[in-house]
Amino acid sequence: MPEVLVVGAGPTGLVMAYALATQGVDVHIIDQASGPGTASRAMGVQARTLEFYRQFGFGDAMAEAGIPAKTVHVRNAGGEAAQVSLAEMGGDLSPYPYMLAYPQDAHEAFLVERLAEIGVEVEWNTELASLEQSADQVVAELRRGERTQKMSCAYLCGCDGAHSATRHALEIGFDGGTYAGLFYVADTEVEGEPSMDLTVNLGSAGIGLCLPVRGGQQRLIGMVPSEHSDPPPESFETIRAPVEALIGVTVTKVNWFSTYQVHHRVADAFRRGRCFLAGDAGHIHSPAGGQGMNTGIGDAVNLAWKLAAVLQGRAQPKLLETYETERIGFARELVDTTDRAFRFMTSEGWATEFIRGWLAPKLAGVATKFSAARRKMFRLISQIRIEYRDCELGEGKAGEIHGGDRLPWTGAKGPDNYAPLRSCTWQLHVYGEPSEELATWAEGRSLDLHSFSWDEAMDDAGLAEGASYLVRPDGYVAWADKQADEGAAKGLEVYVDRWGLDFVREVAR
Ligand SMILES: Cc1cc2nc3c(=O)[nH]c(=O)nc-3n(C[C@H](O)[C@H](O)[C@H](O)COP(=O)(O)OP(=O)(O)OC[C@H]3O[C@@H](n4cnc5c(N)ncnc54)[C@H](O)[C@@H]3O)c2cc1C
Numbered sequence: 001m002p003e004v005l006v007v008g009a010g011p012t013g014l015v016m017a018y019a020l021a022t023q024g025v026d027v028h029i030i031d032q033a034s035g036p037g038t039a040s041r042a043m044g045v046q047a048r049t050l051e052f053y054r055q056f057g058f059g060d061a062m063a064e065a066g067i068p069a070k071t072v073h074v075r076n077a078g079g080e081a082a083q084v085s086l087a088e089m090g091g092d093l094s095p096y097p098y099m100l101a102y103p104q105d106a107h108e109a110f111l112v113e114r115l116a117e118i119g120v121e122v123e124w125n126t127e128l129a130s131l132e133q134s135a136d137q138v139v140a141e142l143r144r145g146e147r148t149q150k151m152s153c154a155y156l157c158g159c160d161g162a163h164s165a166t167r168h169a170l171e172i173g174f175d176g177g178t179y180a181g182l183f184y185v186a187d188t189e190v191e192g193e194p195s196m197d198l199t200v201n202l203g204s205a206g207i208g209l210c211l212p213v214r215g216g217q218q219r220l221i222g223m224v225p226s227e228h229s230d231p232p233p234e235s236f237e238t239i240r241a242p243v244e245a246l247i248g249v250t251v252t253k254v255n256w257f258s259t260y261q262v263h264h265r266v267a268d269a270f271r272r273g274r275c276f277l278a279g280d281a282g283h284i285h286s287p288a289g290g291q292g293m294n295t296g297i298g299d300a301v302n303l304a305w306k307l308a309a310v311l312q313g314r315a316q317p318k319l320l321e322t323y324e325t326e327r328i329g330f331a332r333e334l335v336d337t338t339d340r341a342f343r344f345m346t347s348e349g350w351a352t353e354f355i356r357g358w359l360a361p362k363l364a365g366v367a368t369k370f371s372a373a374r375r376k377m378f379r380l381i382s383q384i385r386i387e388y389r390d391c392e393l394g395e396g397k398a399g400e401i402h403g404g405d406r407l408p409w410t411g412a413k414g415p416d417n418y419a420p421l422r423s424c425t426w427q428l429h430v431y432g433e434p435s436e437e438l439a440t441w442a443e444g445r446s447l448d449l450h451s452f453s454w455d456e457a458m459d460d461a462g463l464a465e466g467a468s469y470l471v472r473p474d475g476y477v478a479w480a481d482k483q484a485d486e487g488a489a490k491g492l493e494v495y496v497d498r499w500g501l502d503f504v505r506e507v508a509r
Protein backbone atom coordinates (compact mmCIF):
# COMPACT_ATOMS: atom_id res chain seq x y z
CA MET A 1 0.00 0.00 0.00
CA PRO A 2 1.60 3.30 -1.09
CA GLU A 3 1.37 6.19 1.35
CA VAL A 4 0.21 8.51 -1.41
CA LEU A 5 -1.51 7.68 -4.70
CA VAL A 6 -1.05 10.42 -7.32
CA VAL A 7 -3.72 10.30 -10.02
CA GLY A 8 -2.56 11.89 -13.27
CA ALA A 9 0.93 12.25 -14.71
CA GLY A 10 0.60 15.71 -16.25
CA PRO A 11 3.02 18.40 -15.00
CA THR A 12 1.18 18.70 -11.65
CA GLY A 13 1.14 14.97 -10.86
CA LEU A 14 4.74 14.45 -11.97
CA VAL A 15 6.02 17.26 -9.74
CA MET A 16 3.84 16.02 -6.87
CA ALA A 17 5.27 12.51 -7.18
CA TYR A 18 8.85 13.81 -7.46
CA ALA A 19 8.58 16.11 -4.44
CA LEU A 20 6.95 13.38 -2.32
CA ALA A 21 9.40 10.65 -3.30
CA THR A 22 12.46 12.79 -2.62
CA GLN A 23 11.07 13.51 0.84
CA GLY A 24 10.97 9.82 1.61
CA VAL A 25 7.27 9.19 0.91
CA ASP A 26 6.24 5.89 -0.66
CA VAL A 27 4.35 7.18 -3.70
CA HIS A 28 2.52 5.53 -6.60
CA ILE A 29 1.57 7.50 -9.73
CA ILE A 30 -0.91 6.40 -12.39
CA ASP A 31 -2.22 7.86 -15.64
CA GLN A 32 -4.96 6.66 -17.95
CA ALA A 33 -2.92 7.65 -21.03
CA SER A 34 -0.45 5.25 -22.62
CA GLY A 35 2.52 7.61 -22.13
CA PRO A 36 3.52 11.25 -21.58
CA GLY A 37 1.54 13.95 -23.44
CA THR A 38 2.41 14.63 -27.06
CA ALA A 39 0.85 18.11 -27.52
CA SER A 40 3.07 21.09 -26.79
CA ARG A 41 0.23 23.03 -24.98
CA ALA A 42 1.87 25.13 -22.22
CA MET A 43 4.97 26.84 -23.60
CA GLY A 44 5.79 29.27 -20.81
CA VAL A 45 7.74 28.03 -17.80
CA GLN A 46 7.82 30.90 -15.31
CA ALA A 47 10.70 31.92 -13.05
CA ARG A 48 9.00 30.67 -9.85
CA THR A 49 8.67 27.18 -11.35
CA LEU A 50 12.36 27.20 -12.30
CA GLU A 51 13.21 28.32 -8.76
CA PHE A 52 11.38 25.26 -7.40
CA TYR A 53 13.21 23.09 -9.93
CA ARG A 54 16.48 24.64 -8.76
CA GLN A 55 15.60 23.42 -5.25
CA PHE A 56 15.11 19.95 -6.78
CA GLY A 57 18.51 20.25 -8.49
CA PHE A 58 17.35 20.52 -12.11
CA GLY A 59 16.36 24.18 -12.65
CA ASP A 60 19.47 24.93 -14.68
CA ALA A 61 19.12 21.73 -16.74
CA MET A 62 15.57 22.69 -17.75
CA ALA A 63 16.63 26.28 -18.44
CA GLU A 64 19.29 24.95 -20.81
CA ALA A 65 16.80 22.67 -22.55
CA GLY A 66 14.37 25.51 -23.36
CA ILE A 67 14.64 28.93 -24.99
CA PRO A 68 14.78 31.85 -22.54
CA ALA A 69 12.52 34.58 -23.96
CA LYS A 70 14.37 37.57 -22.50
CA THR A 71 12.64 40.41 -24.30
CA VAL A 72 8.97 41.25 -24.86
CA HIS A 73 8.00 43.36 -27.86
CA VAL A 74 4.63 45.11 -27.89
CA ARG A 75 3.49 45.91 -31.43
CA ASN A 76 0.47 47.60 -32.94
CA ALA A 77 -0.46 48.57 -36.48
CA GLY A 78 2.16 51.30 -36.41
CA GLY A 79 4.99 48.83 -35.62
CA GLU A 80 6.86 48.34 -32.36
CA ALA A 81 5.27 50.40 -29.54
CA ALA A 82 7.36 49.09 -26.63
CA GLN A 83 10.24 46.76 -25.96
CA VAL A 84 10.82 45.36 -22.49
CA SER A 85 13.83 43.41 -21.34
CA LEU A 86 12.71 40.76 -18.86
CA ALA A 87 16.37 40.30 -17.90
CA GLU A 88 16.44 43.97 -16.92
CA MET A 89 13.03 43.79 -15.22
CA GLY A 90 13.80 40.80 -13.08
CA GLY A 91 17.59 40.52 -13.14
CA ASP A 92 17.98 41.02 -9.40
CA LEU A 93 14.68 39.37 -8.46
CA SER A 94 15.22 35.81 -9.61
CA PRO A 95 18.05 33.57 -10.85
CA TYR A 96 15.80 33.09 -13.92
CA PRO A 97 14.93 36.59 -15.19
CA TYR A 98 12.96 35.47 -18.24
CA MET A 99 10.08 33.28 -19.36
CA LEU A 100 11.39 29.94 -20.55
CA ALA A 101 9.80 28.71 -23.76
CA TYR A 102 9.72 24.93 -23.31
CA PRO A 103 6.84 22.89 -24.73
CA GLN A 104 4.70 20.91 -22.31
CA ASP A 105 5.34 17.54 -24.00
CA ALA A 106 9.12 17.98 -23.64
CA HIS A 107 8.56 19.26 -20.08
CA GLU A 108 6.55 16.15 -19.13
CA ALA A 109 9.13 13.82 -20.71
CA PHE A 110 11.85 15.65 -18.75
CA LEU A 111 9.97 15.12 -15.47
CA VAL A 112 9.25 11.44 -16.25
CA GLU A 113 13.03 10.95 -16.68
CA ARG A 114 13.83 12.74 -13.40
CA LEU A 115 11.28 10.50 -11.64
CA ALA A 116 12.77 7.36 -13.19
CA GLU A 117 16.20 8.47 -11.91
CA ILE A 118 14.88 8.28 -8.35
CA GLY A 119 13.21 4.94 -8.99
CA VAL A 120 9.59 6.04 -9.53
CA GLU A 121 7.89 4.79 -12.72
CA VAL A 122 4.53 6.09 -13.88
CA GLU A 123 1.98 3.31 -14.24
CA TRP A 124 0.40 4.18 -17.62
CA ASN A 125 -2.92 2.81 -19.00
CA THR A 126 -4.34 2.90 -15.48
CA GLU A 127 -7.45 4.91 -14.74
CA LEU A 128 -9.00 5.97 -11.46
CA ALA A 129 -12.54 4.61 -11.74
CA SER A 130 -13.87 5.47 -8.27
CA LEU A 131 -12.77 6.01 -4.70
CA GLU A 132 -13.97 5.63 -1.17
CA GLN A 133 -12.43 7.00 1.98
CA SER A 134 -12.64 6.41 5.70
CA ALA A 135 -11.02 8.17 8.65
CA ASP A 136 -7.69 6.41 8.12
CA GLN A 137 -7.41 5.45 4.45
CA VAL A 138 -8.54 5.93 0.86
CA VAL A 139 -9.46 2.95 -1.31
CA ALA A 140 -9.17 3.69 -5.03
CA GLU A 141 -10.61 1.47 -7.71
CA LEU A 142 -8.18 1.37 -10.63
CA ARG A 143 -9.11 0.20 -14.11
CA ARG A 144 -6.54 -1.35 -16.47
CA GLY A 145 -8.35 -2.27 -19.68
CA GLU A 146 -11.02 -4.80 -18.66
CA ARG A 147 -9.53 -5.44 -15.23
CA THR A 148 -10.16 -3.48 -12.05
CA GLN A 149 -8.19 -3.58 -8.84
CA LYS A 150 -8.47 -1.84 -5.49
CA MET A 151 -5.54 0.07 -4.06
CA SER A 152 -5.44 1.53 -0.55
CA CYS A 153 -3.39 4.55 0.39
CA ALA A 154 -3.15 7.01 3.25
CA TYR A 155 -3.73 10.04 0.99
CA LEU A 156 -4.77 10.58 -2.62
CA CYS A 157 -3.77 13.53 -4.81
CA GLY A 158 -6.11 14.16 -7.73
CA CYS A 159 -3.91 15.74 -10.40
CA ASP A 160 -6.15 14.41 -13.14
CA GLY A 161 -6.86 17.57 -15.10
CA ALA A 162 -9.96 19.58 -15.93
CA HIS A 163 -12.32 16.56 -16.13
CA SER A 164 -10.94 15.17 -12.85
CA ALA A 165 -12.47 11.84 -11.82
CA THR A 166 -11.23 12.60 -8.30
CA ARG A 167 -13.22 15.84 -8.18
CA HIS A 168 -16.33 14.05 -9.47
CA ALA A 169 -15.94 11.21 -6.97
CA LEU A 170 -15.63 13.72 -4.13
CA GLU A 171 -18.67 15.62 -5.46
CA ILE A 172 -16.83 18.92 -5.36
CA GLY A 173 -18.47 21.66 -7.45
CA PHE A 174 -16.52 23.35 -10.27
CA ASP A 175 -18.29 26.64 -10.86
CA GLY A 176 -17.52 29.03 -13.66
CA GLY A 177 -18.23 29.11 -17.34
CA THR A 178 -16.96 29.01 -20.89
CA TYR A 179 -16.06 32.06 -22.96
CA ALA A 180 -17.88 32.56 -26.21
CA GLY A 181 -14.73 33.07 -28.31
CA LEU A 182 -12.50 30.47 -29.92
CA PHE A 183 -8.70 30.39 -29.53
CA TYR A 184 -6.18 29.02 -32.02
CA VAL A 185 -2.67 27.76 -31.48
CA ALA A 186 -0.23 27.00 -34.31
CA ASP A 187 3.38 25.83 -34.34
CA THR A 188 4.76 27.24 -37.57
CA GLU A 189 7.84 27.95 -39.64
CA VAL A 190 8.03 31.50 -40.93
CA GLU A 191 9.92 33.42 -43.57
CA GLY A 192 13.20 34.92 -42.34
CA GLU A 193 14.99 34.44 -39.04
CA PRO A 194 12.74 33.11 -36.24
CA SER A 195 12.47 35.46 -33.27
CA MET A 196 13.80 34.28 -29.89
CA ASP A 197 11.64 36.84 -28.06
CA LEU A 198 8.00 37.07 -27.06
CA THR A 199 5.94 39.38 -29.25
CA VAL A 200 2.54 40.70 -28.20
CA ASN A 201 0.64 42.11 -31.17
CA LEU A 202 -2.22 44.40 -30.21
CA GLY A 203 -4.64 45.20 -33.00
CA SER A 204 -8.16 46.52 -33.26
CA ALA A 205 -9.11 42.99 -34.41
CA GLY A 206 -7.62 41.23 -31.39
CA ILE A 207 -4.36 40.08 -29.88
CA GLY A 208 -1.81 37.69 -31.35
CA LEU A 209 1.19 36.27 -29.49
CA CYS A 210 4.34 34.88 -31.07
CA LEU A 211 6.84 32.77 -29.07
CA PRO A 212 9.89 30.72 -29.99
CA VAL A 213 9.56 26.91 -30.11
CA ARG A 214 12.29 24.28 -30.44
CA GLY A 215 13.87 23.76 -33.86
CA GLY A 216 13.39 27.35 -35.01
CA GLN A 217 9.59 27.23 -35.03
CA GLN A 218 7.27 30.02 -33.93
CA ARG A 219 4.19 29.43 -31.75
CA LEU A 220 1.30 31.69 -32.79
CA ILE A 221 -1.60 32.09 -30.35
CA GLY A 222 -4.70 34.25 -30.56
CA MET A 223 -8.41 34.52 -31.13
CA VAL A 224 -10.04 33.07 -34.21
CA PRO A 225 -11.73 36.09 -35.88
CA SER A 226 -15.47 35.78 -35.14
CA GLU A 227 -16.42 35.50 -38.84
CA HIS A 228 -14.33 32.25 -39.04
CA SER A 229 -15.20 30.69 -35.69
CA ASP A 230 -18.47 28.87 -36.45
CA PRO A 231 -17.79 26.18 -37.50
CA PRO A 232 -14.24 26.12 -36.06
CA PRO A 233 -11.56 26.29 -38.77
CA GLU A 234 -10.06 22.91 -39.61
CA SER A 235 -6.78 24.32 -40.83
CA PHE A 236 -4.63 27.40 -40.44
CA GLU A 237 -5.42 28.39 -44.05
CA THR A 238 -8.87 29.72 -43.05
CA ILE A 239 -7.35 32.34 -40.73
CA ARG A 240 -3.96 32.78 -42.44
CA ALA A 241 -4.61 36.29 -43.83
CA PRO A 242 -5.83 38.04 -40.62
CA VAL A 243 -3.28 36.22 -38.43
CA GLU A 244 -0.32 37.05 -40.68
CA ALA A 245 -1.48 40.67 -40.87
CA LEU A 246 -1.83 40.99 -37.08
CA ILE A 247 1.37 39.18 -36.10
CA GLY A 248 3.48 40.45 -38.99
CA VAL A 249 4.84 37.08 -40.17
CA THR A 250 4.59 35.01 -43.33
CA VAL A 251 3.99 31.37 -42.47
CA THR A 252 5.78 28.86 -44.73
CA LYS A 253 4.81 25.63 -42.93
CA VAL A 254 2.29 24.66 -40.23
CA ASN A 255 3.45 21.76 -38.03
CA TRP A 256 0.54 21.77 -35.57
CA PHE A 257 -2.75 23.63 -35.54
CA SER A 258 -5.54 23.41 -33.03
CA THR A 259 -8.48 25.46 -31.82
CA TYR A 260 -9.96 25.35 -28.37
CA GLN A 261 -12.50 26.99 -26.13
CA VAL A 262 -11.45 28.63 -22.93
CA HIS A 263 -13.09 27.85 -19.61
CA HIS A 264 -12.81 29.56 -16.24
CA ARG A 265 -13.63 27.52 -13.17
CA VAL A 266 -12.40 27.01 -9.61
CA ALA A 267 -13.31 23.98 -7.49
CA ASP A 268 -15.37 24.73 -4.36
CA ALA A 269 -12.74 22.96 -2.24
CA PHE A 270 -9.24 21.59 -2.78
CA ARG A 271 -9.61 18.92 -0.10
CA ARG A 272 -12.10 16.39 1.18
CA GLY A 273 -10.77 14.29 4.02
CA ARG A 274 -7.72 12.39 2.77
CA CYS A 275 -8.11 13.46 -0.87
CA PHE A 276 -6.74 16.61 -2.47
CA LEU A 277 -7.13 18.37 -5.81
CA ALA A 278 -4.22 20.10 -7.54
CA GLY A 279 -3.57 21.71 -10.93
CA ASP A 280 -6.28 21.81 -13.59
CA ALA A 281 -8.39 19.46 -11.45
CA GLY A 282 -8.87 22.43 -9.11
CA HIS A 283 -8.73 25.47 -11.40
CA ILE A 284 -8.82 26.27 -15.09
CA HIS A 285 -8.57 29.66 -16.71
CA SER A 286 -7.68 31.45 -19.88
CA PRO A 287 -4.14 30.84 -21.13
CA ALA A 288 -3.59 34.64 -21.05
CA GLY A 289 -0.28 35.11 -19.28
CA GLY A 290 0.82 31.46 -19.42
CA GLN A 291 -0.10 30.74 -15.79
CA GLY A 292 -2.13 27.49 -15.73
CA MET A 293 0.57 24.83 -15.72
CA ASN A 294 2.83 26.89 -13.47
CA THR A 295 0.02 27.27 -10.93
CA GLY A 296 -0.52 23.50 -10.88
CA ILE A 297 3.18 22.95 -10.25
CA GLY A 298 2.99 25.52 -7.43
CA ASP A 299 0.08 23.57 -5.91
CA ALA A 300 2.11 20.35 -6.02
CA VAL A 301 5.15 21.94 -4.37
CA ASN A 302 2.94 23.46 -1.65
CA LEU A 303 1.17 20.21 -0.80
CA ALA A 304 4.00 17.67 -1.11
CA TRP A 305 6.16 18.83 1.80
CA LYS A 306 3.12 19.16 4.05
CA LEU A 307 1.96 15.61 3.26
CA ALA A 308 5.48 14.27 3.83
CA ALA A 309 5.74 16.05 7.20
CA VAL A 310 2.35 14.81 8.43
CA LEU A 311 2.91 11.23 7.18
CA GLN A 312 6.27 11.11 8.94
CA GLY A 313 4.92 12.56 12.18
CA ARG A 314 7.00 15.74 11.81
CA ALA A 315 4.03 18.13 11.96
CA GLN A 316 0.49 18.13 13.25
CA PRO A 317 -2.19 17.03 10.75
CA LYS A 318 -3.68 20.57 10.87
CA LEU A 319 -0.76 21.58 8.61
CA LEU A 320 -2.68 19.96 5.74
CA GLU A 321 -5.51 22.47 6.19
CA THR A 322 -3.15 25.24 5.07
CA TYR A 323 -2.87 23.75 1.56
CA GLU A 324 -6.34 24.87 0.56
CA THR A 325 -6.19 28.23 2.33
CA GLU A 326 -2.86 29.06 0.70
CA ARG A 327 -3.68 27.90 -2.81
CA ILE A 328 -7.40 28.44 -3.41
CA GLY A 329 -7.19 32.20 -2.88
CA PHE A 330 -4.51 32.51 -5.54
CA ALA A 331 -6.47 30.28 -7.94
CA ARG A 332 -9.56 32.50 -7.53
CA GLU A 333 -7.55 35.67 -8.01
CA LEU A 334 -5.87 34.21 -11.08
CA VAL A 335 -9.20 33.32 -12.65
CA ASP A 336 -10.35 36.94 -12.07
CA THR A 337 -7.16 38.47 -13.50
CA THR A 338 -6.99 36.24 -16.54
CA ASP A 339 -10.73 36.84 -17.00
CA ARG A 340 -10.15 40.59 -17.20
CA ALA A 341 -7.17 40.15 -19.54
CA PHE A 342 -9.14 37.74 -21.68
CA ARG A 343 -12.14 40.06 -21.97
CA PHE A 344 -9.81 42.90 -22.95
CA MET A 345 -8.31 40.65 -25.63
CA THR A 346 -11.62 39.53 -27.04
CA SER A 347 -14.20 42.29 -26.67
CA GLU A 348 -15.56 44.10 -29.67
CA GLY A 349 -16.79 47.70 -30.08
CA TRP A 350 -14.99 50.83 -31.19
CA ALA A 351 -13.94 51.97 -27.68
CA THR A 352 -12.21 48.68 -26.74
CA GLU A 353 -10.73 48.36 -30.21
CA PHE A 354 -9.27 51.86 -29.87
CA ILE A 355 -7.84 51.09 -26.42
CA ARG A 356 -6.40 47.75 -27.54
CA GLY A 357 -5.05 48.88 -30.89
CA TRP A 358 -3.73 52.31 -29.96
CA LEU A 359 -3.91 53.39 -26.33
CA ALA A 360 -2.68 50.19 -24.62
CA PRO A 361 0.51 49.87 -26.71
CA LYS A 362 1.30 53.54 -26.02
CA LEU A 363 0.67 53.08 -22.28
CA ALA A 364 2.82 49.94 -22.30
CA GLY A 365 5.61 51.99 -23.87
CA VAL A 366 5.35 54.67 -21.18
CA ALA A 367 4.86 52.28 -18.20
CA THR A 368 7.85 50.15 -19.07
CA LYS A 369 10.10 53.21 -18.87
CA PHE A 370 9.59 53.17 -15.09
CA SER A 371 11.61 50.62 -13.21
CA ALA A 372 8.92 50.13 -10.50
CA ALA A 373 6.33 49.28 -13.17
CA ARG A 374 8.76 46.91 -14.90
CA ARG A 375 9.53 45.08 -11.66
CA LYS A 376 5.84 44.82 -10.82
CA MET A 377 5.16 43.35 -14.24
CA PHE A 378 7.93 40.77 -13.85
CA ARG A 379 6.74 39.79 -10.38
CA LEU A 380 3.22 39.28 -11.71
CA ILE A 381 4.04 37.17 -14.76
CA SER A 382 6.83 35.14 -13.16
CA GLN A 383 4.62 34.17 -10.15
CA ILE A 384 7.33 35.32 -7.73
CA ARG A 385 4.78 37.73 -6.22
CA ILE A 386 2.67 34.85 -4.83
CA GLU A 387 2.58 35.09 -1.05
CA TYR A 388 0.63 33.53 1.80
CA ARG A 389 0.62 36.47 4.23
CA ASP A 390 -3.01 36.04 5.25
CA CYS A 391 -2.65 32.35 5.98
CA GLU A 392 -2.24 30.84 9.40
CA LEU A 393 1.24 29.49 8.74
CA GLY A 394 2.82 32.93 8.19
CA GLU A 395 3.85 34.97 11.21
CA GLY A 396 5.88 38.12 11.98
CA LYS A 397 7.64 40.71 9.87
CA ALA A 398 11.23 41.94 9.55
CA GLY A 399 12.15 44.64 7.05
CA GLU A 400 9.66 44.41 4.21
CA ILE A 401 9.38 40.64 4.48
CA HIS A 402 6.35 39.14 6.21
CA GLY A 403 5.74 35.58 7.29
CA GLY A 404 4.13 34.00 4.21
CA ASP A 405 6.29 35.85 1.66
CA ARG A 406 8.57 34.13 -0.80
CA LEU A 407 12.11 34.40 0.55
CA PRO A 408 13.62 37.11 -1.68
CA TRP A 409 16.71 36.16 -3.66
CA THR A 410 19.92 38.09 -2.97
CA GLY A 411 22.22 36.26 -5.38
CA ALA A 412 22.37 38.82 -8.23
CA LYS A 413 24.60 41.22 -6.31
CA GLY A 414 25.22 39.47 -3.02
CA PRO A 415 25.57 35.95 -1.61
CA ASP A 416 23.25 33.30 -3.07
CA ASN A 417 20.82 32.78 -0.19
CA TYR A 418 18.92 30.25 -2.33
CA ALA A 419 21.83 27.77 -2.30
CA PRO A 420 20.76 26.20 1.05
CA LEU A 421 17.17 25.84 -0.20
CA ARG A 422 18.33 22.86 -2.27
CA SER A 423 17.92 20.65 0.78
CA CYS A 424 14.12 21.33 0.66
CA THR A 425 14.10 21.27 4.46
CA TRP A 426 13.13 23.79 7.13
CA GLN A 427 15.97 26.23 7.84
CA LEU A 428 16.70 29.36 9.79
CA HIS A 429 18.27 32.30 7.94
CA VAL A 430 19.99 35.09 9.82
CA TYR A 431 21.11 38.14 7.83
CA GLY A 432 23.88 39.26 10.14
CA GLU A 433 25.21 37.59 13.30
CA PRO A 434 23.02 35.16 15.24
CA SER A 435 23.33 35.28 19.02
CA GLU A 436 24.77 32.27 20.80
CA GLU A 437 21.38 31.59 22.39
CA LEU A 438 19.67 31.39 19.02
CA ALA A 439 22.41 29.16 17.56
CA THR A 440 22.16 26.84 20.55
CA TRP A 441 18.37 26.70 20.26
CA ALA A 442 18.58 25.81 16.53
CA GLU A 443 21.18 23.13 17.21
CA GLY A 444 19.03 21.65 19.94
CA ARG A 445 16.14 21.39 17.52
CA SER A 446 18.33 20.03 14.66
CA LEU A 447 17.30 23.04 12.58
CA ASP A 448 19.93 24.16 10.03
CA LEU A 449 21.03 27.72 10.68
CA HIS A 450 22.45 29.71 7.76
CA SER A 451 23.91 33.09 8.57
CA PHE A 452 24.87 35.56 5.86
CA SER A 453 27.17 38.54 6.42
CA TRP A 454 25.14 41.68 5.89
CA ASP A 455 25.27 43.00 2.34
CA GLU A 456 23.55 45.86 0.53
CA ALA A 457 21.84 43.34 -1.77
CA MET A 458 19.87 42.10 1.26
CA ASP A 459 18.62 45.59 2.01
CA ASP A 460 17.58 45.96 -1.65
CA ALA A 461 15.68 42.66 -1.37
CA GLY A 462 13.71 43.94 1.65
CA LEU A 463 15.45 41.84 4.30
CA ALA A 464 16.42 43.47 7.61
CA GLU A 465 19.93 43.57 9.05
CA GLY A 466 20.29 41.28 12.06
CA ALA A 467 16.87 39.69 11.51
CA SER A 468 15.99 36.01 11.54
CA TYR A 469 13.66 34.20 9.15
CA LEU A 470 12.36 30.66 9.49
CA VAL A 471 12.13 29.30 5.93
CA ARG A 472 9.79 26.47 4.90
CA PRO A 473 10.89 23.56 2.70
CA ASP A 474 9.26 25.31 -0.32
CA GLY A 475 11.27 28.52 0.09
CA TYR A 476 8.55 30.67 1.71
CA VAL A 477 9.18 32.53 4.96
CA ALA A 478 7.13 30.97 7.76
CA TRP A 479 8.09 33.28 10.58
CA ALA A 480 10.17 36.45 10.87
CA ASP A 481 11.72 38.44 13.72
CA LYS A 482 13.72 41.67 13.66
CA GLN A 483 16.27 40.13 16.03
CA ALA A 484 18.37 36.98 16.03
CA ASP A 485 18.67 36.69 19.81
CA GLU A 486 17.23 34.87 22.80
CA GLY A 487 13.84 36.57 22.28
CA ALA A 488 13.76 35.24 18.71
CA ALA A 489 14.56 31.75 20.02
CA LYS A 490 11.61 31.99 22.41
CA GLY A 491 9.30 33.14 19.60
CA LEU A 492 10.49 30.27 17.42
CA GLU A 493 9.89 27.79 20.20
CA VAL A 494 6.24 28.89 20.42
CA TYR A 495 5.82 28.71 16.62
CA VAL A 496 7.45 25.29 16.32
CA ASP A 497 5.35 23.87 19.16
CA ARG A 498 2.14 25.28 17.71
CA TRP A 499 2.63 23.27 14.52
CA GLY A 500 4.32 20.31 16.19
CA LEU A 501 7.35 20.69 13.92
CA ASP A 502 10.13 18.16 14.30
CA PHE A 503 13.29 18.76 12.24
CA VAL A 504 15.24 15.75 13.51
CA ARG A 505 13.85 13.21 11.04
CA GLU A 506 13.63 15.53 8.01
CA VAL A 507 14.92 14.04 4.77
CA ALA A 508 17.47 16.39 3.16
CA ARG A 509 18.09 16.14 -0.57
C1 LIG B 1 -3.16 25.55 -26.03
C2 LIG B 1 -2.81 25.69 -24.58
C3 LIG B 1 -1.78 26.52 -24.21
C4 LIG B 1 -1.43 26.64 -22.88
N1 LIG B 1 -0.38 27.46 -22.54
C5 LIG B 1 0.02 27.55 -21.26
C6 LIG B 1 1.23 28.28 -20.89
O1 LIG B 1 1.92 28.87 -21.73
N2 LIG B 1 1.61 28.30 -19.58
C7 LIG B 1 0.86 27.64 -18.62
O2 LIG B 1 1.24 27.72 -17.44
N3 LIG B 1 -0.25 26.92 -18.94
C8 LIG B 1 -0.69 26.84 -20.22
N4 LIG B 1 -1.77 26.06 -20.55
C9 LIG B 1 -2.47 25.29 -19.50
C10 LIG B 1 -1.74 23.96 -19.20
O3 LIG B 1 -1.63 23.17 -20.36
C11 LIG B 1 -2.50 23.20 -18.10
O4 LIG B 1 -2.74 24.10 -17.04
C12 LIG B 1 -1.69 21.99 -17.60
O5 LIG B 1 -1.64 20.96 -18.54
C13 LIG B 1 -2.30 21.44 -16.31
O6 LIG B 1 -1.51 20.36 -15.85
P1 LIG B 1 -2.16 19.24 -14.95
O7 LIG B 1 -1.06 18.26 -14.71
O8 LIG B 1 -2.84 19.86 -13.80
O9 LIG B 1 -3.31 18.58 -15.84
P2 LIG B 1 -3.17 17.81 -17.22
O10 LIG B 1 -2.02 18.30 -18.00
O11 LIG B 1 -4.52 17.87 -17.85
O12 LIG B 1 -2.85 16.31 -16.79
C14 LIG B 1 -3.83 15.48 -16.21
C15 LIG B 1 -3.41 14.03 -16.43
O13 LIG B 1 -4.35 13.20 -15.74
C16 LIG B 1 -4.66 12.07 -16.55
N5 LIG B 1 -5.99 11.59 -16.14
C17 LIG B 1 -7.19 12.20 -16.31
N6 LIG B 1 -8.18 11.48 -15.76
C18 LIG B 1 -7.60 10.39 -15.21
C19 LIG B 1 -8.10 9.26 -14.50
N7 LIG B 1 -9.40 9.12 -14.21
N8 LIG B 1 -7.23 8.31 -14.10
C20 LIG B 1 -5.90 8.43 -14.37
N9 LIG B 1 -5.37 9.48 -15.05
C21 LIG B 1 -6.20 10.46 -15.45
C22 LIG B 1 -4.60 12.61 -17.97
O14 LIG B 1 -4.33 11.55 -18.89
C23 LIG B 1 -3.45 13.59 -17.88
O15 LIG B 1 -2.20 13.02 -18.22
C24 LIG B 1 -2.16 25.92 -21.88
C25 LIG B 1 -3.21 25.09 -22.26
C26 LIG B 1 -3.55 24.97 -23.59
C27 LIG B 1 -4.70 24.07 -23.98
